[in-house]
Amino acid sequence: MNYRVQDILRPALGVLIAMTILTGLVYPLAVTGLAQVLFPRQANGSVITRNGTAVGSTLIGQPFDDPRYFWSRPSATSPFPYNAGASSGSNLGPTNPALAEAVKTRIQALCQADPDNHDPVPVDLVTTSASGLDPDISAAAALFQVHRVARARDLPKQQVRDLVARFTEPRQFGILGEPRVNVLALNMALDTFATTPR
């Protein structure tokens, strides 16, 4: 076996080009074609449209701080929360004083909006998510906010609680992940609910 330099370089270049065409163009384009034909809604971001305009994605959270809405989790994206063009976590370490400080501020905001609620605050409602775009809160975090939302909208608490129950998604197949509530879907339902004549 006597190898010259070009005996190694030529296959190296050739295989790199072949693989670039196959795995860099043919493969992703094939997946794109199949996805666009078979699952166009998911492939294009699971966008929700109302009266012809796109009003959000079922998978991407939105920020809320109006007492009339259920609030999403805090988000660390910049320059504004839930910036879906620049996902990011806070990367605050567990012993960083800035973390405890931020959590304290968030608890105060929740208390201010709902002064007679003295329940312990569910942890997910006062901590930022990994993506900054978490569409969900836990069932506990939704129930924690029922009192405030019901009062702000002048609705019976039970009605709001029923709505939360209806929008609580169980673990996938009963096992995987955690039970959760999609905040945008819940708030949209609240809006239609409130405008529907009773």
Added chain:
Amino acid sequence: MTTNGIIQIALYMAVLLALVKPLGAYMARVYQGQPIRLDRVLGPLERLIYRGCRVKPEQEMDWKVYTLSMLAFSILGIVSLYALLRVQGMLPLNPQGMGAVPPDLAFNTAVSFTTNTNWQNYSGETTLSHLTQMVGMTVHNFVSAATGMAILVAFIRGLVRHNARAIGNFWVDLTRSVLYILLPLSLILAMVLVTQGVVQTLGPYKSVALLQPTKDANGQMVTQQVLAMGPVASQVAIKHVGTNGGGFFNANAAHPFENPTPLTDLLLILAETLIPAALTYTFGKMVGDTRQGWTILAAMMVVLAIFALATYAAESAGNPRLVALGVDQAGSNINPGGNMEGKEVRFGVARSSLFAVGTTATSTGAVDSMHDSYTPLGGLSILILMQFSETILGGVGSGLYGMLIFVIVAVFLAGLMVGRTPEYLGKKIEAYEMKMASLIVLLMPLIVLGLTAVAVVTKAGVSSIANPGAHGFSEILYAYTSQGNNNGSAFAGLNGNTTFYNVTGALAMLVGRFWLAIPALAIAGSLAAKKTVPAGPGTLPTNTPLFAGLLVAVVVIVGALTFFPALALGPIVEHLMMGSM
């Protein structure tokens, strides 16, 4: 910890173990050139590639030519990817108008993706064009994985053959890995991901109206949300199947468009551990004794299970500093509980901990939660998994040849204890093999600890730290541990996009990849040339639970002795401080 959390972890392990034999046997057929069904479809394409690239598939290489081919291919990959990153602004499929990536960042990224590390000092959705994600990142996800698999197969041939010089043809091993293993698995996974909501489009980002407008940092009204999109599913599939880990988006697998449901989360963890686990069976099949493979897998899985439970326990315990503020961190059926900073509700602490362990045990480095925000003990656990030289499953191919190096060390130690010449699978382990193995075992800690030491005493190193105190040291230690072991996950608070970290990180990645691969191939060449000696009464059996225990002990002791002092300064001291406020 909840019962459901433990069931989720156990379920994952059961599914993984059930898939080891079928995929492992299939891969053995692929590498031994035996007929497989996909031949009919892909055989002509494979032969076309060989003809077009002037590859003579029947012509095998000795270890030096094999190594040179691997190096030439990797260097070409670095150069071409660097060039692509620099000129992407002038190329098509760039709907967001992304410009050239700066030189030091492009260099770090090119090295990162060609070494199967996928450390990212950039944020995908604000830096790369669709074309770069496809013909840059996706391509190198495939070929860097295939390179690792090729090296492993050559290593196994070195053990199997006797009185031989040749250990296979690099181009054939690479091409067959892509065509028959990585591509079919990725195609299937990508389509399943799309059904769950992973996006796959070539179009621009999409604007949607916010239900309640918000204000940005400057007090300006924001009424629209821009959804970043792209050819995501095709890239996410191979990023896990090939243990690469480089996310399409900055938030990686925590981003709902990369990992939308608990099911996709399970599939991604399975995908990244599947090939490394199944290759142990392929190995057993190729050496003619599948118990040899099961023994190694048993050693890996025991460590994996222990670390998964330890990490889960640490994260479920939550953060004591938040208890005082009146935060409810107790896990229940309506509250995920635990340390939820940097975690997603749909995954909770159980799935997140399992993902963190899977991604650091293998050299994947994708994250579905932010490791920087883990509790000190949770962070300690995933740091240690990388510091075991990525041998607990490890990268595709690279994990198993790394583990086989530790097998050689274990056999050697046992030989010393009983005073006999050590041998493995009928091959005598002599001074040359031990020198090469020692190089591999010693150089990774040297580069990781050396660069950490340089970073903590220079302004350029310290100024990137995001969190104060011991945690800041952990960020630096994590960065070099991750890059030196080709993992790619990060304590991402550390600002890695500086000239200092871009260059030193690239150095760590190059050493971590090639300083392992070259001596491993040298051992393969040396073993192939030896004759096979039949097992005698003094031979240490290497297919028993006892040997699995010895192997675990060697990996743990080497890792612990090397890294304990550094770990004591970072996560351990932070844990002690966390309780006392």
